[in-house]
């Protein structure tokens with residue numbers, strides 16, 4: 167068989183793969199604790215070309231083979247229904263080989279045979295995050311098909327691929343995303359960590375602003391209007407700078423919530439929506455609170 171059926175990946179599908187895999191295998195985690203991640207590729211086939219529009223991470227395991235439990239299969243069945251309503255179906259699967267080369271093991275061949283027998287264009291994407299991070303111009307993955315899905319011989323070939331609509335900066339952008347993962351999305355329990363970081367930020371910023379208001383109100387009793395104004399300007403700039411720094415990191419964290427595993431996505435769905443709304447609203451609130459200080463201090467004289 168020849169390498170027919172080239173693959174076109176959407177950018178966001180690629181990002182879902184690399185984020186979910188790097189989360190469990192990056193330099194901030196001990197190498198002995200690195201875990202393989204497995205997920206499903208959704209999309210459609212058209213004119214012999216496989217279009218991957220979504221990648222959904224399912225599970226991670228520290229053992230060599232990634233396995234799914236019964237509950238996962240129920241979730242997957244539900245997801246399948248949702249995708250079908252968008253005319254998308256499973257076009258393949260992905261998994262990571264953290265720190266090891268890209269190939270299909272015997273287990274991988276079995277999984278792939280199950281997909282490729284009914285759908286000859288089905289693909290297996292294997293990603294090694296270390297290749298992406300340490301090599302110069304390497305996206306870190308390969309896509310394979312079995313030469314013959316009716317046997318479980320370990321014979322497979324590489325399929326050419328491209329990532330749709332990417333320019334020169336895409337690889338760099340992807341690596342930046344990975345740095346965000348290493349800082350904010352490593353391992354388990356990330357959802358609670360991100361939520362508590364947000365709560366802390368709201369508290370911290372509110373207390374900075376409230377502190378400034380109290381401070382200026384007291385200062386007003388003895389200082390001149392000019393002194394008050396200078397002090398306000400100085401502290402306002404300081405607080406804004408602090409907020410901008412936090413905003414940058416929280417924007418990344420909120421964005422990374424798009425790439426949680428299926429189970430987490432379903433478990434936290436409402437809370438994730440809430441977090442997004444809350445964060446969006448708080449950016450506005452922050453500006454209003456500062457304006458309110460200005461008003462309180464300068465209008466009532």
Ligand SMILES: [Zn+2]
Nearest residue numbers: 261270271274
């Ligand atoms: Zn494998």
